[in-house]
Amino acid sequence: MGHVSVKNVVVSDPFWSKILGLVKDVMLPYQWRALNDEVEGAEKSFCVHNFKAAARLNARRGEPDFREPRWSDPGFSVFPKENETPDPDKFYGFVFQDSDLYKWLEAAAYVLASEKDPELEEKCDGAIDLIASAQLPSGYIDTYYILSGMERALTNLRDNHELYCMGHLIEAACAYYEATGKDKLLNVARGFADFVYDKLGPTGRPGYPGHEIAEMALARLSELTGERKYLELSELFIKRRGTEPNYFTAEKRKNAALDNKAVSEDTPERLDYYQAAKPVTEQAEAVGHAVRCMYLASGVADAARLTGDKELYDACDRLWNSAVHEKMYITGGVGGTRDGEAFSYPFDLPSDDAYSETCAAVGLVFFSRRMLELRPRGEYADIMERALYNACLAGMALDGESFFYVNPLEVVPEAVRRDSRLSHVDTRRQKWFGCACCPPNLARLLTSLGSYAYLADGDTILVNLYVGGSLDIELHGAPLRLLVRSDITKSGHVELTAELERPLRFTLALRIPGWTELKGGGIHVPPGKTCETKDGYMYISGPWNPGDTVTADFPMPVKFNVASPAVRECLDRVCVSRGPIVYCAEEADNGKDLHLLRLDTSRAAEIEVKSVKILDRELPALSVPAKRTRDAGEGLYRELSEENTDSTSALLIPYFAWANRAEGEMRVWIRYC
Secondary structure, rough: EEEOHHHHHEEEEHHHHHHHHHHHHHHHHHHHHHOOOOOOOOOOOOHHHHHHHHHHHHHEEEOOOOOOOOOOOOOOEEEOOOOOOOOOOOEEEEEHHHHHHHHHHHHHHHHHHHHHHHHHHHHHHHHHHHHHHHOOOOOOOHHHHHOHHHHHOOOOOOOOOOOHHHOOOOOOOHHHHHHHHHHHHHHHHHHHHHHHHHHOOOEEEEEOOOOOOOHHHHHHHHHHOOOOHHHHHHHHHHHHHOOOOHHHHHHHHHHHHHHOOOOOOOOOOOOHHHOOOHHHHHHOOOEEEEHHHHHHHHHHHHHHHHHHHHHHHHHHHHHHHHHHHHHHHOOOOEOEOOOOOOOOOOOOOOOOOOOOOOOHHHHHHHHHHHHHOOOOOOOHHHHHHHHHHHHHHHHHHHOOEEEEEOOOEEOOOHHHOOOHOOOOOOOOOOOOOOOHHHHHHHHHHHOOOOOHHHHOOOOEEEEEEOEEEEEEEEOOOOEEEEEEEEEEOOOEEEEEEEEEEOOOOEEEEEEEEEEEEEEOEEOOOOOOOEEEEEOOOEEEEEOOOOOOOEEEEOOOEEEEEOOOOOOHHHHHHHEEEEEEEEEEEEHHHHHOOOEEEEEEEEHHHOOEEEEEEEOOOOEEEEEEEEEEEEOOOOOOOOOOOOHHHHHHHHEEHHHHHHOOOOOOOEOOOEEEO
């Protein structure tokens, strides 16, 4: 299956239209100001600063007194000291800072693919001119090394993120070319990819990225340009990874020798952090840095699809089962520990000190779509939907101007302030981050939503997400518009109408969501069609006439979900969901001490579906019968006695909407009775 271009999809449903409008009108302009260090009170980015410094350096080449910067070991990150005025010619920030501008450009490109916006396009063209002016004649572009000393370029692939930045450059370049037809950024990306191919390709050093994304980006570049060598380089990166002799181990020793530093043989290498402890085809568990793992899995899936390599497909299957069936939060978040921002061991899914980085949830969405492209299965789309509506959306505030890096499932503000083990958790979203990978990553995902809603292969169209709007494609030389009416956050009713100039024969495959039960409803198909249910999709085939409409009624019961008993942190607790949305209790609605709440599952019939206004958004809410423990005893410890409780109700809101009001407690997993 192949994904559908954003250019072919219009999103107009009430839920997603508001979010995409927010991204375009607020989030992208805000992020542009952040990248230019213009947001008062926010951490500095220095991203655009670095490109300007590199461009100025390039402009001075050829002058009699010009000297190349010499490597002086600037370190993993360099920030100005307090009250220090930044040097306009010096690199600042993390080594991967270039990628933030690339991600912003990619997000903007998807907006331009959907609608004309001359002002935004002009801003993008200016940014692209700046990037091009920073590129070296060799094709190399990474401002960290251009400004710090090129003699160390591509010598620390494990930690210094050049190939990660290249991957995001390629993704942005492909998106911008597809949106506008302009190839300036594409030529920059190809120049860098060609440089890397020469240095690390079949006749170069056997290196591969420390932080993955180049693998899937190179596959995309290969598909766009028809150049097989980019796919070849992607395959090399995948198949070299974790083989012996281990490249990262050798690279570390070589760099230590260059710096006259000793390498401690007593310190074990954390190669699993980089997914490099064993070859990809032997990996059976999702391990290490969660974002890197999801990006690697996405690249492996792309390579498996484009090459037909069954070993790579099997590796994807194993990584999927490990990540989703043993290590995923119910919100679709992944990465259970702050130690390395990583996957923990199976079923270790703590709620209060969860890491669940926004970027990792974005990576799971990438992986889900690519698994669908390999083999259409409803489970892949279910997980993609779960991550989108919950863990991903939680990463941004409802006003689009503040963000979460970490997405816990339980918060007590006093604990966060006083317990150093929770120092990675924020109780309020932040204006920006020095390491700001998540905000622009979320923007590029949301603006490309249309490419996740549908897949197409020949005369088969897969509907993965019920996003109201339309899909325009060409079948058998004739145009087809699929008009979708849906508001899946409130109702399970969906209508899909084929707008045709003449009858056409094709297959429409509708996903049957994992959260629904078709009792009392169903999928109603126009006459003359054949239907087959397979792997979570209903395939509706036959000749379609203009105006033919399929209606689907997916019941959306409120569900009390429990975790596997192996998840110790969730024992004797439930999580409430309805449709694709996971709900949580927040102090603003239920008062303090949420741990004293018990949801009364015996009174499920009394649950009321309501709405709540948070900021300017009307959002679905649930009023659930509950009991609250009343402490009538004395002393820190006391003899077991009958618990004193008061009947009450708990108001639950969508998890993605928490922390948009006053600071307070939040809880996804709640005790029950």
